[in-house]
Amino acid sequence: METKEWYFEYEIQVNRPGLLGDISSLLGMLSINIVTINGVDEGRRGMLLYAEDQRNIERFESILLTMDTIKVIKLREPKLRDRLAVRHGRYIQRDADEKNTFRFVRDELGLLVDFMAELFKQEGHKLIGIRGMPRVGKTESIVASSVCANKRWLFVSSTLLKQTIRSQLIEDEYNNDNLFILDGIVSTRRANERHWQLVREIMRLNAVKVIEHPDVFVQNTEYKLDDFDYIIELRNNPEEEITYEAVEQNGRFSDSDFGSFDF
Secondary structure, eight states: OOOEEEEEEEEESSOOTTHHHHHHHHHHHTTEEEEEEEEEETTEEEEEEEESOHHHHHHHHHHHTTOSSEEEEEEESOOHHHHHHHHHSSOOEEOSSOTTEEEEEGGGHHHHHHHHHHHHHSOSOEEEEEEOOTTSSHHHHHHHHHHHTTOEEEESEEOSSSEEEOSOOOGGGOOTTEEEEEEHHHHHHHOOHHHHHHHHHHHTSSSEEEEESHHHHHHTSSOOGGGOSEEEEEESSTTOOOOSHHHHHHTTTSOBTTBEEEO
16 A cells, blocks of 8 residues: 555643553554654644555544543644644644645744745645845745745845846746745836736746735736735734835835846
8 A cells, every 4th residue: 555644733631651652562563663652732632644545544533532531633634734833843823714824034034935935846736926125034034935846046136135037038047946926015016017028927936936925016007916826924023013114214215325227
């Protein structure tokens, strides 16, 4: 039979010595292997498991339901958030109303980079928006994630070093394995029609596109927030409000002291 991966998460009801050992022994008797184990929340543990026979997983679950020392939270095929929770020891915060919106703070840049890298590795079209105030680490996180995912990144518009506005690509850059990065504010403020024609061409590619400031982008294009597969919010602290008023006042996205690139 084909070996299958499972995610098991439980909440400790009675924290007695030897509890983890008992669960590990039970898994061993059922020929279920533990791949990774970690605490994923206060009082909770998560495990990635390998099992050759799904019936053993079903037997495992039926035995767990008779135990009063733990409460089964999840026993399923692992999702991306499950894998990252076991890897980093915490769950990514997701918006309760908008299930495709994920929140991070600057202290979680490692988790954010890992999360985006996993998204970038997936094949096919993917449109990702990232919100955040200036200098919070949006562009740097995107580039770091691209490196982790072994993707070549291309700035279509950006303010990382200089304001960059591209109106054409060279032939080998039209590649579905490339990752395209676009700053919604820069494109809106400075771009000409040739740039927007290029943006539309890129949006039709079966590749990953990451757009900083997606709210500004959709206000000035035919695209909608519903077109985004994921929205990521990055803050300096959990209470920080993401607003564009300060950007308007200080001219952060106007022509910088270093000039600009148009090509």
